[in-house]
Amino acid sequence: RAHNDANVLSIGARVVGIGLAEEIVTTFLSTAFEGGRHARRVAQLTELENEF
Template sequence: MTTRPRIVLSSDHAAIALRQTIAAHVASLGWEPVDIGPMTPESTPYPQHGEAAARRVASGDCQLGIILCGTGQGIMMAANKVKGIRCGVCGDAFSARMIRQHNDANMLSIGARVVGEGLALDIVTAFLTATFEGGRHATRVDMITALEP
């Protein structure tokens, strides 16, 4: 029996529906989704959800993470405060592929009020199917890591 890789998903209130659609999509790609986001539409602060997901990735409980808020920006900023996290906000599949291939990103952020469902799923697929290229990029990722306190 093979254990599926785990991916944590979280969002604020602005992205519940898209987060749930993405959770089903990542499951269809062979990942085990760990959805820790809110289930009701009451306003909830994105920093706590970005941090919670980032801690799951940083601890090794989940291999990757996908987080969402209205623009994807605020929740990404919160996640990047957690040591060991490299999260980028992406509004296109090319950028999602590149943050994995060149930056060894372990989290992806999406703006639910910026991209539609179809594009969001393309972005997620690009992120999950790309692999880190290493080489000269590893040196640069090491430089980013060295900036952490």
């Protein structure tokens, strides 16, 4: 999320307990996109998405 501005999180229910899953989700949701050098890559992906 910090590097690619992701809006999707996947957690394996068979390998991650509920407590850890809650921590992961909290961290994911509170992490902001850093922008900067990563913004160029995100812009490239956005351009590709717009082609389809």
